[in-house]
Amino acid sequence: MPPPGLQSIAxxxxxxxxxxxxxxxxxxxxxxxxxxxxxxxxxxxxTDEAAGWVKNIKSNPKVAVRxxxxxxxxxxxxxxxxxxxxxxxxxxAIADRKYGWGDGFPVEITPVSSPNTHSESIKGSGR
Numbered sequence: 001m002p003p004p005g006l007q008s009i010a011x012x013x014x015x016x017x018x019x020x021x022x023x024x025x026x027x028x029x030x031x032x033x034x035x036x037x038x039x040x041x042x043x044x045x046x047t048d049e050a051a052g053w054v055k056n057i058k059s060n061p062k063v064a065v066r067x068x069x070x071x072x073x074x075x076x077x078x079x080x081x082x083x084x085x086x087x088x089x090x091x092x093a094i095a096d097r098k099y100g101w102g103d104g105f106p107v108e109i110t111p112v113s114s115p116n117t118h119s120e121s122i123k124g125s126g127r
Contacts, residue, residue: 006036006111016066017043017109019076022059028052034065035094039111041065041074042091044104054078054107063109074109 018029030053034043045051049058057063057076065072079088088106096102 006039006041012067015041015043017053018064018066019053019056020060020062022056027064028056033095033099034067035091035098037091037094041109041111042095043107043109044095044102045107046104048105049078051105054105057107065109065111072111074111076107076109079106079108
């Protein structure tokens with residue numbers, strides 16, 4: 001069940017996303033911008049599907065997100081420009097209002113854990 005109240009942290013400028021490396025199998029943590037809509041997180045890849053973290057998600061959609069002290073496990077999916085057109089435009093507009101930029105390639109993260117639950121499958125940063 002998604003954690004209640006993600007909107008309460010929507011003002012935060014950055015979050016930390018941990019994916020599993022598609023070739024190494026090791027955790028990879030990045031700092032990235034994100035927005036919240038309908039209790040889901042949306043991140044934006046500046047280089048579209050060429051971004052390493054997007055490739056990692058396509059290989060393994062299990063992710064962990066850290067925003068301040070809040071930690072959440074989730075499942076990520078790359079939005080499809082045609083099938084998700086309305087959602088794509090909505091989250092791009094939220095990002096544009098928040099950051100002055102919303103032209104990136106959006107990835108949706110659906111939380112699957114309660115806040116502050118530490119992932120057993122995704123730990124560390126592996127930078």
